[in-house]
Amino acid sequence: MRRTWGILLLVLALSATAAPAVAQTKTTRDPRxxxxxxxxxxxxxxxxxxxGVRITVTIDPVDWVTSSPLGDFRMLIDTKKGGGAEFAEAFGMPGDGGFSARHGSKRFKKSWRTYPSVGRCGRTVAESWDVQKGVITVHIRPKKGCLYHPKxxxxxxxxxxxxxxEGTTFxxxxxxxxxxxxxxxxxTPWVRYTRR
Structure with missing residues (x-):
């Protein structure tokens, strides 16, 4: 009996170490x-x-010369099961905007702002809106007290x-x-944290 338990424990240990790491990156496609x-x-x-958390969105490149779209972009970021998205990235096209916290105290929300002023946690957020190339990127670097390696x-x-x-006609x-x-x-599907 002792030998059976030993073999079982050995098999479990080997299978646990041989299991592939959960992917830390997932791409979700949208029909054209x-x-x-x-x-x-x-x-x-x-x-x-x-x-950290890096999100790259690809859209149709915007050609401001031939036809300039008027609209907006919004991304909700959820890091906990239940309660809905905690963060948002939003901006007008053309126009301004930035990153923000959706829940919490006034002080907490202010700390996450990136526009019109940058808060303490907002400094961990790097935003790139290259709509001419059709690429929008948000990178939230890990920082204790802000967003530190969400599961x-x-x-x-x-x-x-x-x-x-179209020209001067709207x-x-x-x-x-x-x-x-x-x-x-x-x-999108959940993306688990892994160190690599």
Missing amino acids: GGGSSLLDIHRVKVTNNAK LVRVNVRTQQSGYY HPNDPPLVDHLPASGAY
Whole structure:
């Protein structure tokens, strides 16, 4: 009996060490032509590792010369099961915006802002909105007291195009053209934290 338990423990130990690490990066694709918008979402890549949480969204590149879309971008970032998304990245196209906390005290929310002023935790957030190339990136570096290696991360991305300019003529979209990834009210699969 003792030998059987020993073999069983050895098998369990070997299988645990041989198990592949859970992927710390997941890419979710979106079908082309979401809402026929000039701000069509193609895919989102979420990485959760020792360097932090990095989210890269790919949309149709915006050609400001031929037809300038007017709209906005919004990404919800969820790091805990239950309670909904804790953070958001949002900006107008063209226009301003930034990163923010969606819940918590006034002081907590202020610490996460990146616009119009940068808060203490907001300094851990690097944002890149290269819509001409169709790439939007948010990188949240780990910092204790801010966002320090969350066990899980998932996102919901939305673009909304309220119209577009052709030369000096504005063409409204009524209702606005909306594209979601993966869908309205849904999130990408959870991405677990791993050091690599």
